[in-house]
Amino acid sequence: MSLPSPQEQLPLLTSGSNHLVSAPELLKKLSENRPLRVKLGFDPSSPDIHLGHAVTLRKVRQFQDLGHLAVIIIGDYTAMIGDPTGRSKTRPALSPEQIAENARTYQDQIFKIIDPAKTEIRRNSEWFGQFSYADVLKLNSRMNVARMLERDDFKKRFEAGVGITLTEFQYPLMQGYDSVMVRADVELGGNDQLFNNLVGRDLQKDDGQEPQVVMVMPILQGLDGQNKMSKSLDNYIGISEPAIQMFGKAMSVSDELMVQWHPMVIGETYNTERHPMQAKKHMAFRIVEQYHGKDAAVSALADFETRFSKKDIIHADLPQFAAEAREYGLIELAEAAYKNSFEITKSRGDIRKLIQQGSIQFAGEKITDPAARITPKPGDILRLDKTHAVRVS
Amino acid sequence: MSLPSPQEQLPLLTSGSNHLVSAPELLKKLSENRPLRVKLGFDPSSPDIHLGHAVTLRKVRQFQDLGHLAVIIIGDYTAMIGDPTGRSKTRPALSPEQIAENARTYQDQIFKIIDPAKTEIRRNSEWFGQFSYADVLKLNSRMNVARMLERDDFKKRFEAGVGITLTEFQYPLMQGYDSVMVRADVELGGNDQLFNNLVGRDLQKDDGQEPQVVMVMPILQGLDGQNKMSKSLDNYIGISEPAIQMFGKAMSVSDELMVQWHPMVIGETYNTERHPMQAKKHMAFRIVEQYHGKDAAVSALADFETRFSKKDIIHADLPQFAAEAREYGLIELAEAAYKNSFEITKSRGDIRKLIQQGSIQFAGEKITDPAARITPKPGDILRLDKTHAVRVS
Numbered sequence: 001m002s003l004p005s006p007q008e009q010l011p012l013l014t015s016g017s018n019h020l021v022s023a024p025e026l027l028k029k030l031s032e033n034r035p036l037r038v039k040l041g042f043d044p045s046s047p048d049i050h051l052g053h054a055v056t057l058r059k060v061r062q063f064q065d066l067g068h069l070a071v072i073i074i075g076d077y078t079a080m081i082g083d084p085t086g087r088s089k090t091r092p093a094l095s096p097e098q099i100a101e102n103a104r105t106y107q108d109q110i111f112k113i114i115d116p117a118k119t120e121i122r123r124n125s126e127w128f129g130q131f132s133y134a135d136v137l138k139l140n141s142r143m144n145v146a147r148m149l150e151r152d153d154f155k156k157r158f159e160a161g162v163g164i165t166l167t168e169f170q171y172p173l174m175q176g177y178d179s180v181m182v183r184a185d186v187e188l189g190g191n192d193q194l195f196n197n198l199v200g201r202d203l204q205k206d207d208g209q210e211p212q213v214v215m216v217m218p219i220l221q222g223l224d225g226q227n228k229m230s231k232s233l234d235n236y237i238g239i240s241e242p243a244i245q246m247f248g249k250a251m252s253v254s255d256e257l258m259v260q261w262h263p264m265v266i267g268e269t270y271n272t273e274r275h276p277m278q279a280k281k282h283m284a285f286r287i288v289e290q291y292h293g294k295d296a297a298v299s300a301l302a303d304f305e306t307r308f309s310k311k312d313i314i315h316a317d318l319p320q321f322a323a324e325a326r327e328y329g330l331i332e333l334a335e336a337a338y339k340n341s342f343e344i345t346k347s348r349g350d351i352r353k354l355i356q357q358g359s360i361q362f363a364g365e366k367i368t369d370p371a372a373r374i375t376p377k378p379g380d381i382l383r384l385d386k387t388h389a390v391r392v393s
Numbered sequence: 394m395s396l397p398s399p400q401e402q403l404p405l406l407t408s409g410s411n412h413l414v415s416a417p418e419l420l421k422k423l424s425e426n427r428p429l430r431v432k433l434g435f436d437p438s439s440p441d442i443h444l445g446h447a448v449t450l451r452k453v454r455q456f457q458d459l460g461h462l463a464v465i466i467i468g469d470y471t472a473m474i475g476d477p478t479g480r481s482k483t484r485p486a487l488s489p490e491q492i493a494e495n496a497r498t499y500q501d502q503i504f505k506i507i508d509p510a511k512t513e514i515r516r517n518s519e520w521f522g523q524f525s526y527a528d529v530l531k532l533n534s535r536m537n538v539a540r541m542l543e544r545d546d547f548k549k550r551f552e553a554g555v556g557i558t559l560t561e562f563q564y565p566l567m568q569g570y571d572s573v574m575v576r577a578d579v580e581l582g583g584n585d586q587l588f589n590n591l592v593g594r595d596l597q598k599d600d601g602q603e604p605q606v607v608m609v610m611p612i613l614q615g616l617d618g619q620n621k622m623s624k625s626l627d628n629y630i631g632i633s634e635p636a637i638q639m640f641g642k643a644m645s646v647s648d649e650l651m652v653q654w655h656p657m658v659i660g661e662t663y664n665t666e667r668h669p670m671q672a673k674k675h676m677a678f679r680i681v682e683q684y685h686g687k688d689a690a691v692s693a694l695a696d697f698e699t700r701f702s703k704k705d706i707i708h709a710d711l712p713q714f715a716a717e718a719r720e721y722g723l724i725e726l727a728e729a730a731y732k733n734s735f736e737i738t739k740s741r742g743d744i745r746k747l748i749q750q751g752s753i754q755f756a757g758e759k760i761t762d763p764a765a766r767i768t769p770k771p772g773d774i775l776r777l778d779k780t781h782a783v784r785v786s
């Protein structure tokens with residue numbers, strides 16, 4: 001099979017990207033008729049890949065399908081250090097064992113999307129482990145303070161008087177230096193990585209390399225439709241989640257968000273002629289199909305229709321909830337069900353809102369009075385929200 | 394001999410300082426009744442000590458005379474690196490041999506002022522030579538960007554849009570870390586070191602040490618009365634210069650500058666009852682006495698009076714100037730005499746000014762016409778300015 005020409009590759013490779021520096025440079029590199037080295041960084045402190053990460057990984061896959069090489073950088077050196085201030089929960093210091101374990105977990109997941117045969121995996125401890133203070137000073141001489149403060153989040157914090165430690169200035173430099181070390185042709189990332197990736201260009205030029213092309217992808221909004229998808233906000237779909245859970249979560253998004261998600265998550269333009277419920281099922285199906293295959297998608301769709309669309313919730317395979325044989329306040333009962341069956345801690349205020357919104361049903365009845373009192377019996381179904389329900393045991 | 398009490402030491406030690414953080418802390422440390430560790434840093438890229446440096450070194454000596462210990466930090470680690478941008482001439486990269494040689498030269502000079510028996514000499518390569526990138530990141534986490542940009546010169550350059558490399562942010566941190574490593578009780582320096590020395594306090598506190606007392610001394614103006622004394626501006630008196638040259642240079646300062654110099658250079662209040670010429674001779678005498686002893690000072694004074702005050706220049710031991718046996722323009726002659734006998738390059742414009750000011754004498758006659766033409770003979774004395782004259786050979 002012969003590959004598309006550079007002119008044909010260009011629109012394919014840049015489709016869906018948010019920012020590209022620059023198209024002529026990418027075309028020039030493609031015309032060199034060699035596999036390009038397409039870099040993507042990975043922070044081993046959070047190995048769980050969700051659909052937000054998948055947006056970029058799918059782009060990596062597209063490069064691979066056109067004959068290019070993925071270069072995955074595992075940021076193990078910085079992960080071993082963590083956040084030196086100890087203030088950030090998202091940057092704990094990890095042991096070498098934890099890093100190895102997370103890297104393994106990460107690889108298992110990314111290889112559901114990208115092709116292991118066209119992937120080179122590198123660890124940045126290879127080079128940073130050798131650095132002396134003198135090397136750090138040399139690297140630091142290549143970047144200046146004003147340029148660093150152009151980064152959007154630094155600029156805002158600086159203007160607002162919110163402290164930026166000098167350590168934070170090191171990370172973009174280190175990430176940029178990774179590009180020098182692997183001689184990246186292209187660096188991919190989310191939109192929030194634009195500044196850091198451009199630093200890589202600067203350092204490569206400074207070192208006499210052709211600067212990497214920088215392409216960033218839009219940031220995927222999470223299930224809440226408000227914030228970027230992230231594990232810490234619990235508004236994500238992990239690509240290793242069970243098929244039924246994945247399907248249910250996808251069905252829970254708003255119609256508006258579904259339209260946004262179509263191109264980013266399943267690579268399709270939203271079909272406005274479809275009924276929104278049908279379109280959403282189609283999207284959920286495609287998501288499950290990507291990560292679990294077609295059979296699993298068919299089953300998940302069927303399960304969903306049984307449980308929710310047909311309102312015949314009794315036959316579905318619900319988690320058990322061992323209630324005591326006594327009267328509960330509805331809020332107390334829902335709180336215990338979330339906690340015991342799903343390990344979710346909901347505030348009483350949040351549960352009160354769910355009740356008032358009509359989300360909660362008990363034994364087939366919607367209950368909208370937060371003061372309602374209930375005596376559960378084995379076999380009763382308590383529906384909590386679109387994706388959570390339990391059977392009393 | 395019993396030493397003064399802390400309450401008696403305090404005014405002695407703080408006299409002449411420009412800024413002190415803080416008097417109560419210094420008093421508390423003095424009351425601990427132990428030798429305080431008094432830190433002073435030295436940049437081995439410029440080993441020549443002049444009277445500007447001596448202001449601080451004399452303060453170190455004062456601490457020693459009261460029983461305290463000088464801790465001299467030789468910044469050999471940074472000197473080996475130099476300025477990584479290569480742009481700064483004042484920070485060339487030095488070889489280990491050059492650093493050793495400069496450190497030796499430096500020690501020979503400082504021990505004319507401070508007491509070697511109460512001095513500990515440390516090199517910052519001891520600790521920075523061991524640093525990994527991880528250690529640098531940890532150190533950097535203790536300082537923030539906004540704080541760093543409070544430093545006067547950084548602030549001005551940042552506001553003026555003049556680039557500050559990230560490397561420059563490292564030097565105050567490194568200097569501060571030196572204080573942690575030597576457990577400094579006091580750090581001395583020139584006024585321009587105030588910010589850097591306060592960083593040392595921050596880092597020590599962060600490490601659970603009592604923060605060092607910071608005392609900075611005023612910056613000495615150079616011979617020109619315009620700029621800070623510095624080698625690169627050639628407006629200095631080196632403490633190893635020959636006695637006669639030292640005396641002559643001291644006599645060349647303006648009356649105004651002499652008043653300023655009195656407390657900083659010879660530790661005396663200017664005596665307004667003295668005639669300015671007498672006061673200046675007194676100051677020059679004391680300076681020579683400090684660095685060459687009383688006999689040399691007596692000779693230098695006698696020499697000066699012979700040459701200039703008594704206008705009996707013929708008997709002094711002047712440098713020879715081999716003029717050709719022909720007619721010269723006065724400007725041309727003076728230019729050649731400066732160049733050949735003193736290796737000083739003067740512009741023709743400057744020489745014209747000297748002539749017009751009546752500075753130049755030939756064969757005992759003041760000549761104020763820049764167009765004068767002269768045929769020098771062996772034995773003729775050409776006086777150029779207060780400190781330079783030649784004998785034609």
